[in-house]
Amino acid sequence: MNDSDKPWQHPFRRIEDVEDIFDRHDYVADRPLGLTTKLAFDLEKPVLLEGEAGVGKTEVAKVLAAVLDTPLIRLQCYEGLDAAATLYEWNYARQILEIRLAEADAARRDSLEQTIFGEQFLFARPLLQAIRHPGPRPAVLLIDEVDRADEEFEAFLLEILSDFQVTVPELGTFEAAQRPVVILTSNRTRELNDALKRRCLYLWIDYPTPDKEREIILRRVPGIEARLADRVAEVMRGLRAVDFYKRPGVAEALDWARALLGLDLTDILPETLRETAGVILKYREDINRLDRLDLEALLEGHAVEREPDA
């Protein structure tokens, strides 16, 4: 392939490389994630990660930035996000100051218009930062929770993601020397624009299997015993089968494991679960619900679909 004209080589020759390298950064990547990540580099396409909150979507971008040893440029989306907040903004305070100074200085006045629209008066926002990243290794651009932004922003994003160039009227056009690796995440509160989705590689990230979760806990919670990690992973699976408002994610599992470790507990009893519920469940209704569940059964690994007295 056209390897010769690429000055920079991404480190993922094989899918196993992704798994290994992520592993060294304490991120347990499964095959689908490994493959999609590798293809993101080979095809230079953005990746759209969807999944419940707290399954480690954002973490993928963080790990990638650490692996590549490049900046992680993060754009947190919200409704009404516009070009000024994502591309660039002028430093008005400095501009006004410069105008004041020019009042006293005729020489300054003549070139004023060029001066105050120069690069030193420009605030680069995430998308422009990503485009201006010099390389040779690509920056990692994380567009987080894109489902929170509105359609106007999606259309704008689509344009940026196809060309990776931006024109500032006063300064000219910036084009990416090295296209950033782009990770988009969505919690799926609404459907994204079809055109945007078609531009991306897609991956749904599910809650991890107990085996994988155990692995993650052992990695991320130093000093925890394998048996306790095992139990936490098992109980998490049981809890996620319950129809809570907000099912606990991996982040909650890790917090819980740390909490249990801190409390010097070696096994999980119904009281333990009740007392530490605030670490795992974040809605009052969910915590109340816990009281009505058959916790003994849950801790023994049985599915508790309905309340015992319902």
Place this chain on the structure above:
Amino acid sequence: MAVDPAASSASLTGHTLALCRAARAAGLAVTHARAIDVFRALDAIDWRQPDDYRLALRTNLVSSREDEVLFDRVYRTYWGELEGAYEGDYILARSEMIQGYLPAGRANEAHREMLSETEAVGAEEVQRRANLALRWDDDAPPLEQLIRELARRLATRPSRRVRAARRGARVDLRRTVRRNVRHGLDFVELARVKPKTRKTRIVLLSDVSGSMDAFNPFLLQLMLGLQQALKSSRTVVFSTRTTEITNLLRRRSVPETLRTVADKVRHWSGGTDIGAALAELNRGILREGSARATVLVVISDGYDNGDIARIREELAAAKRQIRTLVWINPMFGASTFTVRAAGMKAALPYVDHFLPAFNAKALHELVRGLKALR
């Protein structure tokens, strides 16, 4: 099994194309660009690994979790029992399996058939012409004023985006600096902005099953009024079937409108299948246009003994494609009303605004309630 590499590569292309076709037939958005990316992806991986081959196709061809499941099913069907039977050479599996798959895979048409054939649950399927003129109440107080008010409340709201405005409340620094640097150094002229107004479209889904008959005069008035006040809105009626009547409501004369609606909607006063109606919206009207700009208004008493799980599922899907779900329940006005209807119970968690309205008087209440509607 020894494989001639050239033959193997030709067959890889053939199978990949066939899988793309099968995926498209199953309803996935397989564009040329995506198909090309599939082949670029195959260059980048070792496609002899069966699972990698599947994942490489999948990550390129799908856009949602449902798509992933659908693709895996297409994939399994395509390879049939041969999946995993060979190590690297399974690519050479029988190609006639494609032939078997393709006709069966036209999921879309099949689905549509299924929807229209959904049987009335607990109620008979109706196939007759209702005399709607008898259900039109000439003496009802005019609703134009109210409906215009309702339409305005539903269809506009301030956006977080701004536009230039002489009397705007906020100063736009970018334009102010630009403008003033040109003619003098004092900021004599401030450029201002104010919030844009967001245009919303309304999709009205109205229950015309037998249990709603008592409210027909009000229903008809509301449908006609809303459609005429807001040209971009869409009106759909359902009982056991679902029919869009937007175009029929555009006529001027009320009697003529009632006649054409009665001609077209033969299932008026039939049973109820809310789930099927929502499913049809989800795959049709709600997909068009943008999610943040759509308000779905359902008018129904929620009496549906059909597939309650389906109602839940379709409502959850609908919620991702709209901004607000308003449910107008004509039974809600009755003093003895409690939410007993199974369909209504299932729907409640997804409803943003649950409103009473069974006649013009109640509609006043409703419009008042809408002050807070976003």
